[in-house]
Amino acid sequence: MREETIRTEVVETEAGGYLPGEGVRDAWTRPDPAMRLLEPAAADAVLLPPGRQTPLCLVHAANSGTFMELPAGWLVLLVPVSGTISACGDHLRWELEPGQCLVWDRPLRVLGHRQRSRWFCLGGPAESWIRAGCDPAVIAEILADEMDCPERQVSSLESLRRALSRDGDGEGEASVRVREVMGTLHDRQQDLRALITRCPGRSQRRKRWSMQRLLRIRHAILAGGQGGRTSMGLLSSQVSYSRGHLARVYHAVFNETPIECAIRIRLHRARRLVEETGLAFCDIAESTGFDSQSSFSRAFKNRYGLTPTDARSRAPRAP
Numbered sequence: 001m002r003e004e005t006i007r008t009e010v011v012e013t014e015a016g017g018y019l020p021g022e023g024v025r026d027a028w029t030r031p032d033p034a035m036r037l038l039e040p041a042a043a044d045a046v047l048l049p050p051g052r053q054t055p056l057c058l059v060h061a062a063n064s065g066t067f068m069e070l071p072a073g074w075l076v077l078l079v080p081v082s083g084t085i086s087a088c089g090d091h092l093r094w095e096l097e098p099g100q101c102l103v104w105d106r107p108l109r110v111l112g113h114r115q116r117s118r119w120f121c122l123g124g125p126a127e128s129w130i131r132a133g134c135d136p137a138v139i140a141e142i143l144a145d146e147m148d149c150p151e152r153q154v155s156s157l158e159s160l161r162r163a164l165s166r167d168g169d170g171e172g173e174a175s176v177r178v179r180e181v182m183g184t185l186h187d188r189q190q191d192l193r194a195l196i197t198r199c200p201g202r203s204q205r206r207k208r209w210s211m212q213r214l215l216r217i218r219h220a221i222l223a224g225g226q227g228g229r230t231s232m233g234l235l236s237s238q239v240s241y242s243r244g245h246l247a248r249v250y251h252a253v254f255n256e257t258p259i260e261c262a263i264r265i266r267l268h269r270a271r272r273l274v275e276e277t278g279l280a281f282c283d284i285a286e287s288t289g290f291d292s293q294s295s296f297s298r299a300f301k302n303r304y305g306l307t308p309t310d311a312r313s314r315a316p317r318a319p
Contacts, residue, residue, distance in 0.1 A: 034131045035174050037164035040066050048074075048123075056124040056132040056178065060161050061112055068121065070108040075142065076123030077185065078102040078110060079149055079157060083117025085110060091238070092219050094146060101149035103142060103185065120157040122181060133175035134182045142182070143189055143208075145215055146222065150184045157181065198253045213239040214253055217246070221262045232259060267303045270296065274308045275315035281308050 036055045040046050041063060048057060050071035059068060064083075070076055078087060079101045087094045089108040096102060096119075112119060124132075129139050160177035163170030192211075199214065201207035217235050235258055236246045247257045254261065270288045273279055279287075285296035300308050 034128070034171070035164055035178070037161060040068075045069075050074075052125045052127045054124055054128055056122070056128040058157070058160055058164060059121040059123075060118075061121075062118045064112055064116055066112045068110040070104075070110070070121075070123060072107050073125050074105070074108075074123045075126055075129060075139065076102075076104050076108060076121060077181065078104070078108075079120045079122075079153060081118040081120065081154055083119075084113050085117055085119050086113065087111075090216070092216070093223050094219075096146075099149055100146065101153065102146050103144050105144045120154075120161075122157065122160070122178075129178070129182065132178045134179055138182055138186050141186065141189075141193060143192055143215060144212060145189065145192065146219060147188060150188050153181060153184055156184065195253050200249055210249070211253070214250055217250065217258060218254070218261070221258060221265060263299065264303070266290070267299060270300065270308075271304065271311060274300075274311050284308070 033055050036057050038046060038057055038059045040059070040061055044063075044066055046059060046066070046068040048054070048059075048068070048070055050073055052073075061068070078085070078096065080096045080098050082098060085096050087096060087102060087104075087108055087110045089104060090106045094102055110119075110121060126136075126139050130136050156177055160174055160181065163174040163177060196204070196207050196211045199207040199210035201210050217239060220235055220238060232243050232246075236243045239246065241249070247259075250261075251257050256264070266288045270284050270290075273284045273287070274281070281296065282293045285293045288296070290296035290299065297308055300311070304311065306314075
């Protein structure tokens with residue numbers, strides 16, 4: 001029997017988030033199962049332990065302010081059900097909403113916002129996924145990526161939660177649900193895996209490694225698109241490529257350069273702001289990283305074939 005530890009004391013920060021405290025530790029001792037369900041209370045800090053023998057953990061957070069820290073060596077699926085959750089890791093940050101999900105394989109911190117949010121996190125070392133019933137070949141092919149969440153993923157996680165709540169009676173069903181979750185995820189990434197053949201590398205392993213580096217760049221671009229301009233120098237330094245080599249390799253795989261990708265993402269966000277809000281165009285230009293309203297308007301028209309004014313006038317109005 002092994003003792004697992006969850007820290008439950010928290011400290012409220014000036015920014016309104018929560019970090020784990022250093023005092024109270026609530027020891028939680030149970031027989032060593034293949035899977036485990038954690039349902040933290042409001043503002044709990046959940047620090048999950050490293051180690052290959054750690055069980056596959058399903059965290060179901062249904063309260064605002066829940067903080068979770070995931071260790072290195074874990075493969076994690078993060079799925080918001082309601083509200084917005086923040087995740088950060090490896091110098092990247094995500095703001096995830098329902099309909100999105102994140103697969104990640106590096107240290108990660110997750111925080112449910114103050115407004116009521118509910119989310120699932122299913123994760124553990126690769127060995128724990130296999131002990132829970134997943135095909136090792138499927139696990140080996142999963143790529144760390146942010147994506148649209150498959151429609152049935154939430155219902156599969158809900159079924160897994162119910163199975164794990166039955167204190168051992170639902171272990172068989174839980175294994176079925178874990179395979180279902182991973183199979184759905186594997187199917188969703190089929191088109192992404194097909195792009196691995198375009199990546200540089202003499203072996204399939206090297207090509208996959210190159211794809212993961214390029215996906216890190218895409219994550220950085222997406223994160224930059226939430227707050228403005230993306231630096232090509234910063235992007236290239238994250239993967240130790242020269243700017244020119246990064247541009248060539250990225251274009252070969254995704255059919256656009258990192259800068260073209262960044263502009264496309266910024267304009268997509270700008271169009272949403274144009275059509276769904278009453279913000280002034282100068283404020284939209286500034287928030288999406290354009291130097292001026294005129295440069296924003298030119299880029300917008302080149303991309304969509306109409307001016308921001310025309311786009312706003314044609315947008316459907318809420319009833």
